[in-house]
Amino acid sequence: MLETSARLLRLLSLLQAHREWSGPELADRLGVTARTVRRDVDRLRELGYPVNATPGTGGGYQLGAGAELPPLLLDDDEAVAVAVGLRGAAGQGVEGIGESSVRALAKLEQVLPGRLRRRVSALNAFTVPMLRTPQALVDPAVLTELANACRDSERLRFAYRDHSGATTRRIVEPHRLVCTERRWYLVAWDLDRADWRTFRADRIEPTPPHGPRFAPRPAPADDLAAYVAKGVSTAVYPTEATVRLHVPLAEAAAAVGIADGVLTAEGEHSCLLRTGAHSLDVMVIHVAMIGFEFEVLDPPELTGRVRALRDLLTRALDRPGGA
Incomplete structure (x- = not known):
């Protein structure tokens, strides 16, 4: 009986970790026959887990949605990750999630083993969050719908x-x-434009039905975070520039957000900033407001705008009526 229960838990964990499994795959993972897998699936259904089965060579088993939420099976690392994530969810720009995360966290901590509760407490006690106030809130239902479409490789x-x-x-x-700490972005292949696009999630209004399913394409970049940063800070603007900031990369990264530009390491005491703006005049203000010593590398015309701003400010200070 104990062996059967342990196998059922293992089967449930596999079904929760992957969208769909074939019978032979599950049998191989569990070290049993396909007939035993069918019996164990029937036992899970009796316990309230909606396991869907599709016959045929292309079929398999899939954990579906039921009328009630059955218990979830989490390993130690997953449980700690969920608990810590719930504590920080209120500051991540998802509308209305604060109260829900508190309720869910209370339920989770009630059943956490003592060793895991200590891990969660330590992480929260000795972690200082640096979260900005979100500029745009995302409906959690929209965010979930987008995540499901990504997971299921389903046209949106x-x-x-x-x-x-x-x-x-x-x-x-x-x-x-x-x-990011301020916004959510969807990276997707736009079928009408035949190219990759980045969409702000708070500006998306899903219009079901979705589908059909598609074969996933290779990612547009190995580092998707850098890809999105470049898209929202540089590529969308008609004017681009590269400047050298005379501060270490770590110090610059603390002040330059994802919408301010893309930083790259250069030396021990400097780094490069690639950024964009609507015009060179706006670019001068944008770079100056970051607050670090800098020099213009590209385009050369930006240097002239810097001089013009310097002269304008100097004349303003030299006027007789200036304070």
Whole structure:
């Protein structure tokens, strides 16, 4: 009986970790026959787990959605990750998630073993969050819908509102969600434009039905976070520039957000910033407001704008009526 119970828990863990398994795959993982897998699936159904089965050579087993939420099976690291994530969820720009995360955390901590509760307490007690106030909140239902479409490799239809308020209809093959401390972004292949695009999640309004499923494409970049950073800080603007900041990379990274530009290491005491703006005049203000000593590398015209701003400010200070 104990062996059967342990195998059922292992089977449940496999079904929760992967969208779909074939019978032979499960039998191989569990070290049993396909017939035993079928019997164990029936036992899970009796316990309230909605396990769907599709016959045929392309079929398999899939954990579906039921009328009630059955217990989830988490290993130690997963339980700690969920508990810590729930504590920080209120500051991650998801609308209305604060109260829900507190309720879920209370339920989770009630059943955590003592050794895991100590790990969670230590992480929270000795971690100081540096979270900015989110600029735009995302409906949790929308975020979940986007994540499910990425997981299931399912085409996604939505209305998208750009920065000017204009709305367009999009059909995309979603790839990944990228989260910053202020916003969520969806990286997807836009079918109408035949190219990769980055969408702000708070501007997306899903318009079901979605589908069909698609074969995932190779990612547009190995580092998706850097890819999104470049897209939202540089590529969307008509004017781009590269400047050298005379501070170490770590110090610059503490002040330069994802929308400010892309930083790359150069030397021990300097780094490069690639950024964008609507015009060179705006670029001067943007770089100056970052607050570090800098020099212009590209384009040369930006140096002239820096001099013009310097002269303008100098004249303002030299006027007789100046304070």
